[in-house]
Amino acid sequence: MAKSKLSLHQGRLLQWALLVMLLPTPTLCGSMAAWWTDIGPSFAMQNASTGLITYSLCHSNNTPLYPVDPPLTFDTTYAPKNGTSLAATGWFDKTTTWASLFYQNNNDDIVNAIYTCDFKTGRYMHQDSLVISDRAGTPAPHAQTGLSVTLLGEQEGYRVFFQDRSRALQSLKFTQVESWSYGGPVSTNTHRSGMAISSMFSGVRNVTVVTPRDEANMEVTRLNIDGAWHISTFPTPLSGRNITNLSNATSFPYDNSTTPSFTLDAWSGNPKALGIAIDTLLTRHVFYMGTDGYPREVASFVVANGGSEGPAESAWRAQPKQATEFWPRAADGGDADFAIASDIGESVIRLYYFVDEVNEGGRRLVEARYRNGNWDPAAPLQTANVTAAATAGDGTGNGEAGQSVEGGSGGLSTGAQAGIGVGVAVGVLLLGAALGWWVLRWRKGKAGKKVDEEGAAGGSSGGDAPGSEGSAADGTRVDSGMSQALWETDVKDTVISSEPRELDSPDPKTELPESGDRNELPTNKNVPELP
Known part of the structure; x- marks a missing residue:
């Protein structure tokens, strides 16, 4: 009997030990990644003790829910090396959320893993994994390379940025026609003081990649309309006006003829x-964590120069440091890790990092929000008890796990999911919102015509509004997430002059969403290419 009790006790101790190993370590912080989809930001982090990559609930709406009891971990075919850099992107395809994760394995290969979201549980389901740094001509990645990914759209695909063993900045590219291939050098400069990389896409052939240069400067590499990567530095500029990824210079000397207008504070x-x-x-806003543990920002603005060439870009300059209410000190001190997600269409930025919570007795992961031109006070990232949530509801274990809406729980309704599918997935700039509304109106007009015809034949029944494919008890239109009142006042009598082409559904796993054809939108809106 004593032996049986001892075994039971040992079993429980083992369970608690495993649980503690899976929880985020209180003293170490693994690599972080954040990205934005049409339902809001997502967050992932490697646990520094176990090497497992944890993530926020994939159906979190507007604010990530990051479970800790227990955490959710990505299934991986290739185990990530401990301390790997992380990069991720994703999209919503009218039905579910996709995530595309990039990391290094224990052989220092770069791996891409694809996941889809199970909206009932909030868990990502592994679809495919492959090594992408073994493509012909690709230089071997540095063992501690940084990683960054930019999603350009259905036709242009991905660009993944990394450093090779000489610390030159390199790229891998994915298109639906060619799949993964070597994208060529981005910057042949090998004089780099750090391995961090961040990148962002803002239009056709408008990709910006930023890296550390030395103890006083950053390097900015920008894909321009001529197809070349143009290289510059700040605050100290380079000597020469047309330095690109094709330049022979390996040292990229500075222009020291003038004094920079500012310095990088706590860099x-x-x-x-x-x-x-x-x-x-x-x-363009660039963020880094200062040596004092506080975030810093520099920015470059588009301004009208009054000339025939149209708008130009101002020089980089430091932005005001925010009060600790908005940017609290990082728990890991100087140069601490953080992740950033942003939505170009709404000018929204989210910043994630760990802070010391004195009243809570430990470290807390916080989210700092920039919206409407101002920062909101940083707030702890919400957590969710996945085990409890998954067994709630119908008693079968199929309950929804902690879906979130702003300011509470409850998640996305079926109607909201359907409404997001076309309207928001297409909208990456102002054109996106207009196109989504146009398609929605056409579908409602087409469905209304069908119902009217059925009604004339005696086949219509029920009290649904014209064009409805079913309404919920609270008046919400199930097919679009639109309320009955909004249908009656704004949509049902709208006349569509011509039928637009039906949008296609996205193709399987590695193919990118057709509705996210973001690379074309800036051209349609006549956004000028910058030098």
Whole structure:
């Protein structure tokens, strides 16, 4: 009997030990990644003790829910090396959320893993994994390379950025025609003080990649309309006006003829992370964590120069440091790790990092929000008890796990999911919102015509509004998430002059969503290409 009790006790101790191993370590912080989809930001982090990559609930709406009891971990075919850099992107395809994760394995290969979201549980389901750094001509990645990914759209695909063993900045590319291939050098400069990389896409052939240069400067590499990567530095500029990825220079000397207009405050040259965000005015914001543990920002603005060449871009300059209410000190001190997610269509930025919560007795992961031109006070990232939530509801274990809406729980309704599918997935700039509304009106007009015809034949029944494919008891239109009142006042009598082409559904796993054809939108809106 005593032996049986001892075995039971040992079993429980083992369960608790395993649970503690899976929880985020209180003293170490693994690599972080954040990205934005049409339902809001997502967050992932490697547990520094176990090497497992944890993530926020994949159906979190607007605010990530990051479970800790227990955490959710990505299934991986290739185990991530401990301390790997992380990069991720994703999209919503009218039905579910997809995530595309990039990391290094224990052989220092770069791996891409694809996942889809199970909206009933909030868990990502593994679809495919493959090594992408073994493509012909690709230089071997540096063992501690940074990683960054940019999603350009259905036709242009991905660009993944990394450093090779000489610390030159390299790229891998994915298109639906060619799949993964070597994308060529981005910057042949090998004089780099740090390995952090951040990148952002803002239009056709408008990709910006930022890296550390040295203890006083950053390097900015930008894909231009001529197809070349143009290289610059700040605050100290380079000597020469047309330095590109094709330049022979390997040292990229500075122009020391003038004194820079500002310095990078609390900059060591070797941060654990960098972040870049671009807003609807095409302002480029670069973030880093200072040596004092507080976030810093520099920015470059688009301005009208009054000349025949149209708008130009201002020089980079430091932005005001925020009060600790908005940017609290990082728990890991100087050069601490962080992740950033942004939505170019709404000029929204989210910043994630760990802070010391004195009243809570430990570290807390916080989210700092930038919206409407201002920062909101940083707030702890909400957590969710996945075990409890998954067994709630119908008693079968199929309950929804902690779905979130702003300011509470409850998640996305079936109607909201359907409404997001076309309207928001297409909308990456102002054109997106207009196109989504146009398609929605056409579908309602087409469905209304069908119902009217059935009604004339005696086949119509029920009290649904014209064009409805079913209404919920609270008046919400199930097919679009639109309320009955909005249908009656704004939509049902709208006349569509011509039928637009039906949008196709996205193709399987590695193919990118057709409705996210973001690379074409800036051209349609006549956004000028910047030099």
